[in-house]
Amino acid sequence: MRTYLIDSEKNELIVDLTKTIRHSSSLVEFEYSTLEDNKIIDTRRVFVRQLAGQYFTSTDNIRWEKMARQQLPTELLNVDRVFKLYYGFKPSGLAGGGQGELLSQMPGKVVKILVNEGDEVKKGDTLLILEAMKMENEIKSGTDGVVKSVQVQEGQVLDAGVLMMEVE
Amino acid sequence: MSRRKKILIANRGEIAARIARACGELGHTAVGIWTDNEVHARHLEYCDEWVRLPGTTNAETYLNIDNIMKVVKEYEIDAVHPGYGFLSENTLFAKRLEDEGVVFIGPHAEAIRLMGDKAVSKQIAQKAGVPVVPGTADAVKSVEEALQVGEEIGYPVLLKAVAGGGGRGMRVCEGPEDIKKQFEAVGRESLAAFGNGDLLVEKFIVNPRHIEVQILADKKGNVYHFFERECSVQRRHQKIIEEAPSPFIGDDEELRQKVCDTAVQLAKSVNYDSAGTVEFIMGEDKSFYFLEMNTRIQVEHPITEEITGIDLIACMIQSSFGEDLGIPDQEWITRTGHAIECRICAEDPITMIPAPGKVTGFETNFPQGTRFDHYLYRDLEVTADFDPMVGKLVTKGIIRSVALRKMKKALEGLLIEGLKTNIPLHKVILNDEDFVAGNYSTNFIATKRPQEKVVTDVNYTSIYRKLACIEARRMGM
Numbered sequence: 001m002r003t004y005l006i007d008s009e010k011n012e013l014i015v016d017l018t019k020t021i022r023h024s025s026s027l028v029e030f031e032y033s034t035l036e037d038n039k040i041i042d043t044r045r046v047f048v049r050q051l052a053g054q055y056f057t058s059t060d061n062i063r064w065e066k067m068a069r070q071q072l073p074t075e076l077l078n079v080d081r082v083f084k085l086y087y088g089f090k091p092s093g094l095a096g097g098g099q100g101e102l103l104s105q106m107p108g109k110v111v112k113i114l115v116n117e118g119d120e121v122k123k124g125d126t127l128l129i130l131e132a133m134k135m136e137n138e139i140k141s142g143t144d145g146v147v148k149s150v151q152v153q154e155g156q157v158l159d160a161g162v163l164m165m166e167v168e
Numbered sequence: 169m170s171r172r173k174k175i176l177i178a179n180r181g182e183i184a185a186r187i188a189r190a191c192g193e194l195g196h197t198a199v200g201i202w203t204d205n206e207v208h209a210r211h212l213e214y215c216d217e218w219v220r221l222p223g224t225t226n227a228e229t230y231l232n233i234d235n236i237m238k239v240v241k242e243y244e245i246d247a248v249h250p251g252y253g254f255l256s257e258n259t260l261f262a263k264r265l266e267d268e269g270v271v272f273i274g275p276h277a278e279a280i281r282l283m284g285d286k287a288v289s290k291q292i293a294q295k296a297g298v299p300v301v302p303g304t305a306d307a308v309k310s311v312e313e314a315l316q317v318g319e320e321i322g323y324p325v326l327l328k329a330v331a332g333g334g335g336r337g338m339r340v341c342e343g344p345e346d347i348k349k350q351f352e353a354v355g356r357e358s359l360a361a362f363g364n365g366d367l368l369v370e371k372f373i374v375n376p377r378h379i380e381v382q383i384l385a386d387k388k389g390n391v392y393h394f395f396e397r398e399c400s401v402q403r404r405h406q407k408i409i410e411e412a413p414s415p416f417i418g419d420d421e422e423l424r425q426k427v428c429d430t431a432v433q434l435a436k437s438v439n440y441d442s443a444g445t446v447e448f449i450m451g452e453d454k455s456f457y458f459l460e461m462n463t464r465i466q467v468e469h470p471i472t473e474e475i476t477g478i479d480l481i482a483c484m485i486q487s488s489f490g491e492d493l494g495i496p497d498q499e500w501i502t503r504t505g506h507a508i509e510c511r512i513c514a515e516d517p518i519t520m521i522p523a524p525g526k527v528t529g530f531e532t533n534f535p536q537g538t539r540f541d542h543y544l545y546r547d548l549e550v551t552a553d554f555d556p557m558v559g560k561l562v563t564k565g566i567i568r569s570v571a572l573r574k575m576k577k578a579l580e581g582l583l584i585e586g587l588k589t590n591i592p593l594h595k596v597i598l599n600d601e602d603f604v605a606g607n608y609s610t611n612f613i614a615t616k617r618p619q620e621k622v623v624t625d626v627n628y629t630s631i632y633r634k635l636a637c638i639e640a641r642r643m644g645m
Contacts, residue, residue: 003635013626015635028640032632046632048640054531055640057633067637068529068583069546075528076634077585079592079624080518082525085638106524107552111356129353132552133522135336135404136357160524 005076005083013083018043026050029061102139102165104158108132113154115165119147127165130158141167172196173489174244175273177215178236179251182541182559183465184211187249190481192216199243203229205553210543219243226553230254233261240270247271247488253555256464257284273488275385275442275463282438283461286330286368293458296437298430301449301457303370311351315344317369324372327351329358329365336361338405340372373457375609377416377450378402381431382472384483385440387490393428394476395503397468401597403520403613408590409597410468411508412475415568415606416450423454432498434461443469443484452609467511467560470541474507474564506568508575510594512542512559512582514550517593518619522556525549528586535577537564550587558589568606572598585634596621 200215329337542559
């Protein structure tokens with residue numbers, strides 16, 4: 001069983017479940033491997049035990065860690081990155097977008113647009129101001145170039161992942 | 169005990185839950201509000217009656233005085249607790265309630281008005297003999313005026329909203345260039361957040377400590393302080409870690425007495441009659457200046473409750489009904505030990521930018537002496553509509569190092585899945601040698617940059633553990 005983990009910046013991790021041993025009704029042992037360029041770069045065993053309705057995991061069947069109970073989640077957190085989980089296959093259309101495409105990273109409201117179509121911009125220039133969770137965030141250009149298109153309007157409320165602007 | 173009262177909680181999240189529990193305990197009926205943006209509002213769990221507020225934006229719901237007044241009438245509400253944020257420091261709202269003969273659980277409207285206006289509060293402080301930071305008394309009308317004031321009092325200066333609070337609508341300007349660049353944005357942010365775009369300019373104190381004093385007063389003119397809190401660990405002028413007592417004041421009981429007495433003096437000058445907080449900024453030489461008075465219960469009130477044993481929310485409710493608080497005198501109020509609070513926010517631990525998301529798993533595994541005021545549950549969706557703070561983790565120890573030890577363990581035991589939080593950042597701060605030594609100013613995050621020490625490498629074991637749990641669940645275990 002293969003799992004693809006893909007974060008918002010399209011970084012991907014490929015994790016294979018390579019072994020499952022069911023020791024008892026409340027103790028299972030798994031072996032997982034991470035692949036990079038078709039080579040295994042990491043392999044580890046993980047034990048899962050159920051105790052009083054909670055899951056505990058261990059790498060040596062001696063020291064146990066309590067886990068947060070989850071229904072079958074579709075996302076997984078690693079410190080500052082949330083990976084989307086895809087089981088068995090990798091969905092199409094997840095190849096990286098152009099670096100000049102500016103997508104909204106979080107839901108929010110466009111407070112002000114500071115550039116027009118055709119404007120020349122430098123890397124680091126503020127293109128627009130997005131208000132989310134009561135804070136104003138300056139959205140800056142990640143590249144030098146010309147503003148090819150502006151897809152949003154001031155006052156517009158956006159979901160995450162919406163194309164706001166293209167810089168070429 | 170007086171008649172059972174019906175109390176409307178005009179707030180959400182953890183504070184609404186906290187207030188609802190206090191209402192229940194006092195034998196009152198708690199009426200909770202929910203909106204279409206939070207279908208599963210966890211605070212309702214502790215409320216006796218639930219009311220839906222129509223609308224999608226905060227302006228249509230939690231900030232809509234007319235609508236809330238309608239609810240007050242329809243449900244025959246005796247009193248309204250505003251919590252913090254939203255309408256907690258809105259003079260108009262307090263006045264409307266007063267006119268309708270409904271109790272506002274907070275100070276009298278005049279105190280909110282006087283203290284809510286930074287320029288007026290500064291004048292009152294000066295009159296009451298409380299030291300203030302140099303700067304403009306009235307709002308500056310233009311960029312030019314702001315630049316002129318900057319020239320007079322010397323840079324760095326702080327641009328801040330007249331009606332601001334909670335760190336929003338504030339920017340530091342190192343020179344004239346910054347003022348030119350920020351003036352418009354701060355004004356706009358203030359207008360959007362507080363309905364008032366007027367700005368003040370004042371001197372910015374280098375390496376300041378944020379010290380605040382908890383005040384509790386009754387309707388009979390008794391004003392008590394419950395010692396100080398230090399909230400110097402801030403990002404974007406918003407507090408993330410608070411502790412009580414202040415490690416900077418430390419054993420200097422004379423200074424502590426002076427700060428606390430000054431706060432009481434100020435509160436008395438406006439006939440303060442509820443729970444409130446007087447905030448000071450303390451320089452490296454331990455000289456302190458009045459910053460502002462928050463005429464509401466504050467986010468970080470639990471640490472004061474932990475070291476003094478008082479229940480501030482319950483007392484605030486009792487005080488507003490004119491009941492006796494059972495406090496004989498100031499000397500009777502004592503403190504023991506040390507308490508720390510870490511604000512748990514749905515945000516990226518490195519960029520500290522809000523990160524809405526869905527909680528896919530939530531468990532706790534805390535050491536003895538931990539308190540967690542929160543509204544987390546599995547499947548909670550944290551949206552961009554509200555503040556990113558999802559909970560407040562509080563630990564208490566007999567001395568500071570014990571509280572720190574417990575906090576480290578508590579952070580490890582706070583298991584939140586699916587949602588980015590600042591827990592990894594708190595862990596780094598708790599291990600920072602300057603923080604551990606109590607040697608930090610409000611510049612701590614900006615200068616020590618703990619966010620850069622957050623390890624973001626892919627943790628294979630952690631990922632395997634989580635995948636293994638999913639697999640085990642699939643297998644029906």
